[in-house]
Amino acid sequence: MDQRPSLQTLLESITDNVYFQPPTDEKMEYPCIRYELDTEITKYADNVPYNIHERYKVTIIDRNPDSAIPGKVRSLPMSSFDRFYRAAGLNHFVYNLFHEGALPA
Numbered sequence: 001m002d003q004r005p006s007l008q009t010l011l012e013s014i015t016d017n018v019y020f021q022p023p024t025d026e027k028m029e030y031p032c033i034r035y036e037l038d039t040e041i042t043k044y045a046d047n048v049p050y051n052i053h054e055r056y057k058v059t060i061i062d063r064n065p066d067s068a069i070p071g072k073v074r075s076l077p078m079s080s081f082d083r084f085y086r087a088a089g090l091n092h093f094v095y096n097l098f099h100e101g102a103l104p105a
Contacts, residue, residue, distance in 0.1 A: 004037075007056065007099045011035065014072045030090065031062035031069055038096065053098050057082070060093040067091065 004020065011018045017032035028034070035058045043051040058079075060069045070093040073079055078098035085092050 004054075007035070007097075010076075010099070011058070015069055028061070031060065031064070031067060033069070033073070034059045034061060035097075056097050056099060058095045058097050060095075061090050062093075063090060065091045067093070069093075070095075073097070 008018060008020060011033050015031055015033055017029045019026070019028055019032060019034045021036045022028060022034060035056050038055045038057040041053045041055065042049045058073055060067065060073060062069060073093075073095050074081065076097060080096050082094040082096050084094070
């Protein structure tokens, strides 16, 4: 259940610079969104997985502490704020996002 290509498209509609697990030698342009698969929540029936939801860690990185990008990510369905931190003079807004579908009941 790979939802990543549609998530990539969705995030690119928010900002131009979107990176999925960028290698350490890749120079990122700011503002940007960096995201990675964080965990999966799986429901089982008869010991067989039947419902899998992927959660992504989405980090907005911007020089502007009042960036509009976090508000756009915050408004996505199944998005929740995780934390904020500053590093290397950049503001990092971290969200958890389940893409395509709701959490298992």
